[in-house]
Amino acid sequence: MRETTAGLRSSGFFRFIDPKVFLGENALKGQKLLAQGNTLGMKAIINAPCKGKSLKETKEKDKYMIDSSAFQGKKAAYYTLGCKLNFSETSTFGKMLEDMGVITAKRGEKADICLINTCSVTEVADHKCRQAIHRMVRNNPGAFVIVTGCYAQLESENVSKIEGVDLVLGANEKAHLIQYLSNAWAQKFAQENGLAAQTPQNGDAESSQNGDAASLHQHYSVKTKEIKTFQPSCSRGNRTRYFLKVQDGCNYYCTYCTIPFARGNSRNPSIQSLVAQCEQAAAEGGKEIVITGVNIGDFGQTTHERFIDLVKAMDQVEGIKRYRISSLEPDLCDDDLIEYCAQSRAFMPHFHIPLQSGSDEVLKLMHRRYDKALFAHKVNLIKEKMPDAFIGVDVMVGCRGETPECFEECYEFLKSLPVTQLHVFPYSERPGTAALKIPYVVDEKEKKKRSKRLLELSDQKTQEFYAQYIGTEAEVLFEKAPRGKAMHGFTKNYIRVELSPALAKEEYDNQLIKVRLGDFNHDKTALKAELEVKGS
Numbered sequence: 146m147r148e149t150t151a152g153l154r155s156s157g158f159f160r161f162i163d164p165k166v167f168l169g170e171n172a173l174k175g176q177k178l179l180a181q182g183n184t185l186g187m188k189a190i191i192n193a194p195c196k197g198k199s200l201k202e203t204k205e206k207d208k209y210m211i212d213s214s215a216f217q218g219k220k221a222a223y224y225t226l227g228c229k230l231n232f233s234e235t236s237t238f239g240k241m242l243e244d245m246g247v248i249t250a251k252r253g254e255k256a257d258i259c260l261i262n263t264c265s266v267t268e269v270a271d272h273k274c275r276q277a278i279h280r281m282v283r284n285n286p287g288a289f290v291i292v293t294g295c296y297a298q299l300e301s302e303n304v305s306k307i308e309g310v311d312l313v314l315g316a317n318e319k320a321h322l323i324q325y326l327s328n329a330w331a332q333k334f335a336q337e338n339g340l341a342a343q344t345p346q347n348g349d350a351e352s353s354q355n356g357d358a359a360s361l362h363q364h365y366s367v368k369t370k371e372i373k374t375f376q377p378s379c380s381r382g383n384r385t386r387y388f389l390k391v392q393d394g395c396n397y398y399c400t401y402c403t404i405p406f407a408r409g410n411s412r413n414p415s416i417q418s419l420v421a422q423c424e425q426a427a428a429e430g431g432k433e434i435v436i437t438g439v440n441i442g443d444f445g446q447t448t449h450e451r452f453i454d455l456v457k458a459m460d461q462v463e464g465i466k467r468y469r470i471s472s473l474e475p476d477l478c479d480d481d482l483i484e485y486c487a488q489s490r491a492f493m494p495h496f497h498i499p500l501q502s503g504s505d506e507v508l509k510l511m512h513r514r515y516d517k518a519l520f521a522h523k524v525n526l527i528k529e530k531m532p533d534a535f536i537g538v539d540v541m542v543g544c545r546g547e548t549p550e551c552f553e554e555c556y557e558f559l560k561s562l563p564v565t566q567l568h569v570f571p572y573s574e575r576p577g578t579a580a581l582k583i584p585y586v587v588d589e590k591e592k593k594k595r596s597k598r599l600l601e602l603s604d605q606k607t608q609e610f611y612a613q614y615i616g617t618e619a620e621v622l623f624e625k626a627p628r629g630k631a632m633h634g635f636t637k638n639y640i641r642v643e644l645s646p647a648l649a650k651e652e653y654d655n656q657l658i659k660v661r662l663g664d665f666n667h668d669k670t671a672l673k674a675e676l677e678v679k680g681s
């Protein structure tokens with residue numbers, strides 16, 4: 146730590162805050178905004194003075210709930226593992242810290258604060274999380290290390306024991322990241338300087354402090370059923386597209402999945418607050434929003450609103466030219482919704498539907514809520530209403546109970562369907578899941594063989610889909626690229642397009658440009674934009 150003790154004392158730094166009781170009137174307003182999905186709420190909390198007075202009125206920093214002065218000019222590094230939702234949340238954590246005066250560390254720069262947002266979808270993901278934590282600790286000696294995300298929720302105590310880790314926040318606590326950080330930061334300073342630190346009051350969160358003198362090793366996580374908070378996230382990051390989180394958690398409890406344990410039950414903010422976030426994105430120049438969540442189609446568990454009404458309301462937001470729905474469970478991808486998207490202003494002909502298995506027997510073992518017939522109906526309806534639609538499909542291979550016959554059935558089913566791309570995930574055993582009770586186990590070698598076959602099928606289908614559009618005109622939303630490099634972007638129906646360095650222009654970033662689609666690029670991952678037609 147770099148501050149002098151006297152400096153910190155005079156700024157009231159050593160006041161420890163109970164996240165459950167510390168909120169003043171303005172901060173409570175901020176909490177309300179946050180609960181509605183409005184990230185401005187965090188700003189309100191950070192800047193909220195005690196007794197409802199403004200900064201100008203009080204001028205007494207030590208009356209503030211969170212004293213951000215200790216964070217001014219500090220540098221933070223972030224590392225995210227897992228899904229789009231995690232990336233979106235990390236970006237929000239970044240914004241929260243930025244509001245506290247923290248700067249994002251440049252590549253190679255040492256950080257004062259490290260935040261690792263973890264994933265626990267497979268055993269491999271867990272391993273990668275541990276590696277990422279060790280790497281962050283090693284590369285940033287003395288930094289304050291925070292770990293959050295799914296792995297942090299499921300293995301809270303174990304993660305807290307890793308050398309160098311100061312603070313582990315579970316799914317419920319991450320929404321109060323700033324409060325926890327502020328508390329723990331002060332304690333760490335006190336610990337390093339041999340000062341008496343007050344123990345924080347953590348309500349019903351489980352917490353502990355152990356281990357070496359250098360790190361706090363605190364962990365806070367509540368039980369799954371007590372996960373109630375919603376961390377709003379609408380991030381742009383370095384990308385052109387915005388990722389708007391509309392829902393969190395899942396009530397489905399598929400037998401192989403740990404996500405409901407890691408993220409809690411399904412919950413969502415209001416349509417009104419989400420539309421406000423879309424309007425904000427449009428005001429910032431955003432043109433495309435990807436709707437994210439854990440089980441998006443289950444939207445409405447908290448507010449009793451319907452997902453289709455959210456879609457209709459978002460479609461009205463001026464300035465947003467494109468929406469994509471990141472994933473929809475087949476049983477929640479209503480026919481009405483498909484029909485609405487087909488005639489909507491801005492919802493793209495692009496769907497992502499997890500199938501997981503093309504065998505009814507395996508679907509039953511997985512406790513999935515549909516059968517092959519329902520899945521085929523959804524795919525065919527999408528193609529009937531939107532013949533150009535890109536359909537991505539998640540498939541899990543080698544799960545327990547997937548006999549060679551079941552796999553062949555799945556392969557043939559997928560081959561017969563007009564889907565565009567397969568996202569293939571080899572099954573991974575997860576502690577505590579019901580799938581472990583299924584006796585039939587597929588060995589790793591066989592899993593690899595099955596994955597390879599499905600990936601080949603996927604390449605074939607994607608290339609056939611792309612090939613249909615060679616020679617046609619399309620509107621592409623281009624993304625920023627380093628100078629002198631090719632630019633990439635996507636058509637409405639999610640064909641990846643490459644603009645050669647000779648044609649690429651900086652001003653095309655985040656612009657919808659009409660191009661003629663040419664042949665495949667060198668590795669067949671995109672179509673080359675042959676001819677620039679006209680900007681729009």
Ligand code: SF4
Binds near residue numbers: 395405440
């Ligand atoms: S729907 Fe099933 S697979 Fe998806 S998050 Fe929920 S429990 Fe997991």
